[in-house]
Amino acid sequence: MQEFKDRVAVITGAASGIGLSLAERCINEGMKVVLADIEESVLISIEREMTSQGARVLAIPTDVSQPGDVEALARYTIDNWGAVHLLFNNAGVITIGSAWESTINDWKWVIGVNLWGVIHGIHTFVPIMLEQDTDCHIINTASIAGLVSPSPGTAIYHVTKHAVVALSEALYHGLLQSSSKIQVSVLCPGFVKTQLMEAGRNRAEELHNESSDGLGKPAAQADQVVAQSLARAISNGILPRQVADAVFDSIRENKFYILVNIGPWQHALRTRVEDILQERNPTIPRLDL
Numbered sequence: 115m116q117e118f119k120d121r122v123a124v125i126t127g128a129a130s131g132i133g134l135s136l137a138e139r140c141i142n143e144g145m146k147v148v149l150a151d152i153e154e155s156v157l158i159s160i161e162r163e164m165t166s167q168g169a170r171v172l173a174i175p176t177d178v179s180q181p182g183d184v185e186a187l188a189r190y191t192i193d194n195w196g197a198v199h200l201l202f203n204n205a206g207v208i209t210i211g212s213a214w215e216s217t218i219n220d221w222k223w224v225i226g227v228n229l230w231g232v233i234h235g236i237h238t239f240v241p242i243m244l245e246q247d248t249d250c251h252i253i254n255t256a257s258i259a260g261l262v263s264p265s266p267g268t269a270i271y272h273v274t275k276h277a278v279v280a281l282s283e284a285l286y287h288g289l290l291q292s293s294s295k296i297q298v299s300v301l302c303p304g305f306v307k308t309q310l311m312e313a314g315r316n317r318a319e320e321l322h323n324e325s326s327d328g329l330g331k332p333a334a335q336a337d338q339v340v341a342q343s344l345a346r347a348i349s350n351g352i353l354p355r356q357v358a359d360a361v362f363d364s365i366r367e368n369k370f371y372i373l374v375n376i377g378p379w380q381h382a383l384r385t386r387v388e389d390i391l392q393e394r395n396p397t398i399p400r401l402d403l
């Protein structure tokens with residue numbers, strides 16, 4: 115897509131971090147923007163603030179893990195603005211824990227938001243875009259965690275992000291074969307300075323663990339170390355605005371893989387591919403931070 119002015123963007127996870135920066139960038143491009151997020155009070159105050167500055171913005175509280183919420187988001191978008199041109203399936207959360215110690219609630223929560231959220235976005239919006247038959251672009255936020263071998267302590271997050279990369283590739287191939295006007299990208303950033311490590315603030319009541327450390331799981335000592343080092347890396351990450359800039363450059367260039375700030379991960383990415391090709395056992399990613 116080259117023209118953005120007066121077109122419509124829908125952004126999930128728009129009340130913070132990367133989603134909020136994408137929203138600001140869409141507004142600067144002259145777009146009408148629908149902000150969707152589970153954190154209702156913050157979402158509404160952002161809508162108020164942006165509207166007072168003259169932006170064309172609508173906010174709709176949405177839990178992307180719920181298909182009905184995403185269908186309501188699409189209806190609201192079409193009823194108000196008649197079309198959708200950019201869809202950012204961006205909402206995401208994280209838990210810390212191994213594949214066997216993470217609770218079933220951990221799995222349900224993170225898969226619900228990170229994977230089902232993207233599935234719901236695709237299932238709901240692609241038929242609308244196909245019917246519309248105008249230039250559109252879908253950007254799914256995965257992570258560099260969706261490309262490298264999982265680091266210890268972040269099993270579920272890696273599982274969901276690998277799935278989002280595969281889902282995006284499948285969507286890309288399918289839409290190309292159907293000669294549609296919908297383009298697809300998968301966003302895979304390294305560390306970005308956001309509130310990701312406070313994701314537990316938006317965890318559904320029924321998916322909480324009995325004893326919770328704010329990330330929503332019992333706090334084993336090894337997990338605390340992982341959480342602390344991740345929090346440090348994220349707080350030293352690039353600004354979300356830089357991600358939004360890279361995303362818009364990539365949409366204009368119709369680039370599928372959007373890799374941002376992955377310098378420290380390049381070795382891990384190459385090593386994973388080499389491990390597979392040479393049938394070596396997986397190397398634990400070593401970050402050069």
Ligand SMILES: NC(=O)c1ccc[n+]([C@@H]2O[C@H](COP(=O)([O-])OP(=O)(O)OC[C@H]3O[C@@H](n4cnc5c(N)ncnc54)[C@H](O)[C@@H]3O)[C@@H](O)[C@H]2O)c1
Nearest residue numbers: 127130131132151152177178205206257305306308309310
């Ligand atoms: N921060 C990083 O270093 C980093 C790196 C790679 C990828 N990502 C990905 O970027 C995306 C955005 O995360 P961020 O880093 O900006 O974090 P963030 O916590 O600042 O923003 C995430 C937003 O998603 C919302 N959200 C959470 N659960 C939701 C749900 N069920 N329905 C709707 N909205 C929900 C939150 O309320 C929040 O506003 C995520 O998919 C994350 O996995 C982040």
